[in-house]
Amino acid sequence: xxxxxxxxxxxxxxxxxxxxxxxxxxxxxxxxxxxxxxxxxxxxxxxxxxxxxxxxxxxxxxxxxxxxxxxxxxxxxxxxxxxxxxxxxxxxxxxxxxxxxxxxxxxxxxxxxxxxxxxxxxxxxxxxxxxxxxxxxxxxxxxxxxxxxxxxxxxxxxxxxxxxxxxxxxxxxxxxxxxxxxxxxxxxxxxxxxxxxxxxxxxxxxxxxxxxxxxxxxxxxxxxxxxxxxxxxxxxxxxxxxxxxxxxxxxxxxxxxxxxxxxxxxxxxxxxxxxxxxxxxxxxxxxxxxxxxxxxxxxxxxxxxxxxx
Amino acid sequence: xxxxxxxxxxxxxxxxxxxxxxxxxxxxxxxxxxxxxxxxxxxxxxxxxxxxxxxxxxxxxxxxxxxxxxxxxxxxxxxxxxxxxxxxxxxxxxxxxxxxxxxxxxxxxxxxxxxxxxxxxxxxxxxxxxxxxxxxxxxxxxxxxxxxxxxxxxxxxxxxxxxxxxxxxxxxxxxxxxxxxxxxxxxxxxxxxxxxxxxxxxxxxxxxxxxxxxxxxxxxxxxxxxxxxxxxxxxxxxxxxxxxxxxxxxxxxxxxxxxxxxxxxxxxxxxxxxxxxxxxxxxxxxxxxxxxxxxxxxxxxxxxxxxxxxxxxxxxxxxxxxxxxxxxxxxxxxxxxxxxxxxxxxxxx
Numbered sequence: 001x002x003x004x005x006x007x008x009x010x011x012x013x014x015x016x017x018x019x020x021x022x023x024x025x026x027x028x029x030x031x032x033x034x035x036x037x038x039x040x041x042x043x044x045x046x047x048x049x050x051x052x053x054x055x056x057x058x059x060x061x062x063x064x065x066x067x068x069x070x071x072x073x074x075x076x077x078x079x080x081x082x083x084x085x086x087x088x089x090x091x092x093x094x095x096x097x098x099x100x101x102x103x104x105x106x107x108x109x110x111x112x113x114x115x116x117x118x119x120x121x122x123x124x125x126x127x128x129x130x131x132x133x134x135x136x137x138x139x140x141x142x143x144x145x146x147x148x149x150x151x152x153x154x155x156x157x158x159x160x161x162x163x164x165x166x167x168x169x170x171x172x173x174x175x176x177x178x179x180x181x182x183x184x185x186x187x188x189x190x191x192x193x194x195x196x197x198x199x200x201x202x203x204x205x206x207x208x209x210x211x212x213x214x215x216x217x218x219x220x221x222x223x224x225x226x227x228x229x230x231x232x233x234x235x236x237x238x239x240x241x242x243x244x245x246x247x248x249x250x251x252x253x254x255x256x257x258x259x260x261x262x263x264x265x266x267x268x269x270x271x272x273x274x275x276x277x278x279x280x281x282x283x284x285x286x287x288x289x290x291x292x293x294x295x296x297x298x299x300x301x302x303x304x305x306x307x308x309x
Numbered sequence: 310x311x312x313x314x315x316x317x318x319x320x321x322x323x324x325x326x327x328x329x330x331x332x333x334x335x336x337x338x339x340x341x342x343x344x345x346x347x348x349x350x351x352x353x354x355x356x357x358x359x360x361x362x363x364x365x366x367x368x369x370x371x372x373x374x375x376x377x378x379x380x381x382x383x384x385x386x387x388x389x390x391x392x393x394x395x396x397x398x399x400x401x402x403x404x405x406x407x408x409x410x411x412x413x414x415x416x417x418x419x420x421x422x423x424x425x426x427x428x429x430x431x432x433x434x435x436x437x438x439x440x441x442x443x444x445x446x447x448x449x450x451x452x453x454x455x456x457x458x459x460x461x462x463x464x465x466x467x468x469x470x471x472x473x474x475x476x477x478x479x480x481x482x483x484x485x486x487x488x489x490x491x492x493x494x495x496x497x498x499x500x501x502x503x504x505x506x507x508x509x510x511x512x513x514x515x516x517x518x519x520x521x522x523x524x525x526x527x528x529x530x531x532x533x534x535x536x537x538x539x540x541x542x543x544x545x546x547x548x549x550x551x552x553x554x555x556x557x558x559x560x561x562x563x564x565x566x567x568x569x570x571x572x573x574x575x576x577x578x579x580x581x582x583x584x585x586x587x588x589x590x591x592x593x594x595x596x597x598x599x600x601x602x603x604x605x606x607x608x609x610x611x612x613x614x615x616x617x618x619x620x621x622x623x624x625x626x627x628x629x630x631x632x633x634x635x636x637x638x639x640x641x642x643x644x645x646x647x648x649x650x651x652x653x654x655x656x657x658x
Contacts, residue, residue, distance in 0.1 A: 022553065023559070037462070040470060044469050047485065048484070066497050068487060068497055111377065114373065114374050117373040118374070125371070129374065129378060138641065140385075142388075142613070142631075143614060143630065144617050144623065144626055144627045144630055145388035146384065147618065148394070152404075152405075165384050198369035199373075202373075226477075229479045229592065245480075248483070249596070252482075284476065292468075
């Protein structure tokens, strides 16, 4: 809601955005604010930059610095070659992509259906179901009970163990239900008068109007699956099935499978550090690519559904 | 899941009762000829409609609930039954049902275990440190952002500071090691490097707590501003205007209008944090536990993991997790009661 309100507010404000009654801020206050915010932004960006620069830097430069680079002396894509041709990282990349795509689709389908049914006023059993879902916030299932469920379902070492235990997120469900409840009721009335069934109403009327919330919730799910690291440690014994984050973890802390490469003159051509950082960049890339497109939906989607009281 | 993620649903819990109790706002349609042939507007509850016909009326919606509810029943409510192994000596090959009961034996063993108390102390101290040094930061940043009137700059900063929330802890730890670790940027800039270590904040037990807090601030403080910004935007603009016309300067407006506007949210978040006082960033700490050593970095959640899954003491670990869960639920309840005493809304009514 914050950002939605912000949009409306912009129209009534001048370019400086100051209402008439507000006094002009002192230059020193403004300067302090500008400096603080600039530093904040730089502190967020700096670690990204160091990682990107290191991933492209030549081996001897990284070695001379002791493991990092702020500006590559020459831009070298060798580390990316290594990561994208290495068997274990490419397989992990595929696992992560598969789990993210299948998982997000399954999660969205379940969440949309359940949220839609719970958003209709007076549906039989709706209240008790909602209370059951909200109770999971107060008392979440712990790691050991979840493990026992996955174990008893025979899902250990199955890719489904990376999807099913986190398939519906109660927060996302509540956000989506709130959004559906905010849609004007007349839409449903007229559709039902035309004889449309619930599924048709959902697919042809509700979903096209809910692109924003679906995009945001879809992003939350996709990020969750893509970033998942621990569930693979917990549920998979077969390390060849590990997703990217788990492989990245082994690569960064133990240097799993990285060998130093030297030229004929004995100069380090490919620093292990560059390979690690290139893997970090590749593991971050999908989020960085999708983020700007979804980010504008934060205003419309998430907060109108969630923050209303 | 961060604190902010949990917020709105719990508030929803408060609103839930009120909403359901409200009379339907849509006009009631004419009664249907028979319950078997549903009519428009049938969703509105009518007196005298039996359970059977309600079920028939809502069968499409009930079918839609099936996949999602199956998930909650199996992976949450089914999993809750797994907690019985806290009272059993769980043997994986025998299964949960056939493992022998041991009464409170696991709890006695747990409370006699100095490693558990070490983990508990570490958890409580880290929670307290986070409460003092992390909790105010998103509020401060939100107040700062809110006071920026140049909308473009504000939106740009927001886009940047929200981003780290979407990174995994694995990546975050890699980023921090690259900047603050023994082979990292800071060490190099301070004259180290090439095997010489001047500063290594990743792995130095003394730096553990500050580093955990700094990581949390870096990752979540931007995202944490959202809830405060929403509260700040909900403050009625005319209150500021009226205060300004009455001669209140920026500072007094901040004190008498802005702060009361965010107070309910602050109290709400404090309650949730209190209920969560026994959890401190499981993944974050598990990833760095070995670098700092268990003496500094073992918390209750990592204790449960290592004790159960790695060492096979299932029953004792389940006892620890169950105790933690019950205490958390009780703390939320108590904090909420306390908030009501203070005349605040709290999480639920």
